[in-house]
Amino acid sequence: MSKKKTCMTVIENRAIAEGIYSMVLVCPEGESFGAVRPGQFVGVCCRDGSRILPRPISICDFDAEGKLLRLVYRCAGKGTAEFAGWEAGSEAQILGILGNGYDLSALVGKKVLLIGGGIGAPPLLGLAKSLKQADEAAGAGKVTAVLGYRTNDLFLAEEFRRAAEVIIATDDGSAGVHGNVIDAIRELSPEFDVICACGPMPMLRGVKALAEEKGVKAWISLEERMACGVGVCLGCVTKTAHKDEHSNVNNTRICTEGPVFDAEEVLL
Amino acid sequence: MTQSQMTEKNRPDMSVEIAGVRFQNPVMTASGTFGSGIEYSEFVDLNRLGAVVTKGVSNIPWEGNATPRVSETWGGMLNAIGLQNPGIDIFVERDLKFLEPYDTKVIVNVCGKSEQDYLDVVERLSDEKRVDMLEINVSCPNVKEGAIAFGVHADSLFRITEKIKKVAKQPVIMKLTPNVTSIPELARAAEAGGADALSLINTITGMKIDVERRCFVLANRTGGLSGPAIHPVAVRMVYEAAHSVKIPVIGMGGIATAEDALEMILAGASGVAVGAMNFSDPMTTIRVIEGIEAYMERHQVSKITDLIGVL
Structure with missing residues (x-):
């Protein structure tokens, strides 16, 4: 029995943009999650018992020992609205660490293009930081982050700049390239030989097409409504190109085999 | 006598026979x-x-329904997974093998689209020593063919129970749906067909609508409601079933705490099952077990069987 619900303590919880919050949690004294991979997520349990399902929230950042987790989330419904009101010093029941995360060994030393759309950007920040550290140790590699926003409320962009070259795209043209992340990539032609992306489905379809066109690998992080978050309920499946080993059909569990997939392996 | 022996001796007897x-x-x-x-x-x-x-x-792998398949509702959740499963071959090789070393009973839930589908699985499992009982799913509301179609009419439930009993080597539990007018009628039909036990309730058919987008939340439109919201309905139905038949009843539906489980037991359930609340807290089953033990100690009940169906 290696997993359990962990009673973490909220250290900080604040709005960083309109409807976007950043929450930092710490494990109880003497406990830790060990090695966390960028792209993994946790189930955050509501305190209100009428909301029974843990909310899957991606891990934005973490420390080396896995004692600290930073979650950046959008206030999208009743559960996340509850989280937004949690005060520093209060407790949070956390299920996890969940999911596969990005495989750093496939990315270190390469020219990596991170593509984050809106609330898809947070997990890529942890990835950018991990890659920067690993690239420096390897003496090779370059990370460029393309971040798409609706307006010039550019949450996390400054933090990305400390770990990567940053390209901004905004829907309203108020900052960076006027258009979406794919428009920005076409306009500014950053060099890359592998893509990691997280964002809304139309963006991921664009990323998959871009990767096919350029002949590069794309690792994309998918989202779906989940119940258990651990691979039991089969609520969060996505269609696959090949028969999935676990399900024995062309369906795979986003929470367990994902959320990060080789774009070629999933049908979007 | 050492303290641990004392504790062991005074521990309430939680065992049941079904x-x-x-x-x-x-x-x-x-x-x-x-x-x-x-x-x-x-x-x-x-x-x-x-x-x-x-x-x-x-008998064969099922892909299940399109997504979204799940949605939370007040005090519960809707699901329309559509019984996605890898099929009996993988199940036997991987899942049953995994369960082999554990000191717990294994009840295999069997689903099918046609009568023959059910019989294929039941026959296939007949030589599997690890399988202690079979639970026949004639009550899933989320698949177009089979499943619930067998479970809502007394005559079809009677017939499929009888056919399954002819080939089954393990005791057979028929799992009943709450989406019927009369639980006693269905309970008696399964008993008449030779069922060794009943389990209920499966989920209650529900629907959730996204008013902002003006669309159904689930791709399947309807889904099965489970979780604490349905518990009182389940208790009532377990009570009705237990008082309609002589065979044992296993109660489920929204159990979150030992108190919820004890309600079912007092209403007549010989066994209880934790469902949706596993998702909320994977340790729910253990908390329920420990809570029942604590209740028995507090009320000086030495055998749990003394609590079954006292109401």
Whole structure:
């Protein structure tokens, strides 16, 4: 029995943009999650018992020992609205660490293009930081982050700049390239030989097409409504190109085999 | 006498017998909420459970429904998974093999689209020593063919029960749907067909609409409601079933606490199963077991069987 619900303590919880919050949690004294991979997520349990399902929230950042987790989330419904009101010093029941995360060994030393759309950007920040550290140790590699926003409320962009070259795209043209992340990539032609992306489905379809066109690998992080978050309920499946080993059909569990997939392996 | 022997001696007897099968305690997992225990074994010591009841398995792999398949509702959730499962071959090779070393009973939930589908799975499992009982899913509201179609009419339920009993080597539990007018009528039909036990309730058919987008939340439009919101309905139906038949009844539907489980037991359930609340807290089964023990100590009940159906 290696997993359990962990009673973490909220250290900080604040709005960083309109409807976007950043929450930092710490494990109880003497406990830790060990090695966390960028792209993994946790189930955050509501305190209100009428909301029974843990909310899957991606891990934005973490420390080396896995004692600290930073979650950046959008206030999208009743559960996340509850989280937004949690005060520093209060407790949070956390299920996890969940999911596969990005495989750093496939990315270190390469020219990596991170593509984050809106609330898809947070997990890529942890990835950018991990890659920067690993690239420096390897003496090779370059990370460029393309971040798409609706307006010039550019949450996390400054933090990305400390770990990567940053390209901004905004829907309203108020900052960076006027258009979406794919428009920005076409306009500014950053060099890359592998893509990691997280964002809304139309963006991921664009990323998959871009990767096919350029002949590069794309690792994309998918989202779906989940119940258990651990691979039991089969609520969060996505269609696959090949028969999935676990399900024995062309369906795979986003929470367990994902959320990060080789774009070629999933049908979007 | 040492303290540990004292404790052991004074511990309440939690064991129950259902259709000749002895369970170390009455607490099981509800089908579809625990897989085959592989994933939750990282959270829960399966050896402490009365039984692992597996997710429904069919003769061939099933893809299930389109997504979204789940949605939370007040005090519960809707699901329309559509019985996605890898099929009986993988199930036997992987899932049953995984359960082999555990000191818990194994109840395999069987689903099908046609009568023959059910019979294929039941026959296939007849030589599997690890399978202690079969639970026949004639009550899933989320698949177009089979399943619930067999479970809403007394005559069809009677017929399929009779046919399954002819080929089954393990005791057979018929799992009933709440989406009927008369639980006693269905309970008696299954008993007349030769069922060794009943389990209920499966989920209650529901619907959720996204008013902002003006669309159905689930791709399947309707889904099965489970979780604490349905518990009082389940208690009532368990009570009705238990008072209509002589065979044992296993109660489920929204159990979150020992109190919820005890309500079912007092209403007549010989066993209880935790379902949706596993998702909320994977340790729910263990908390329920410990809570029942504490209740028995507090009320000086030495055998749990003394509580079954006292109302």
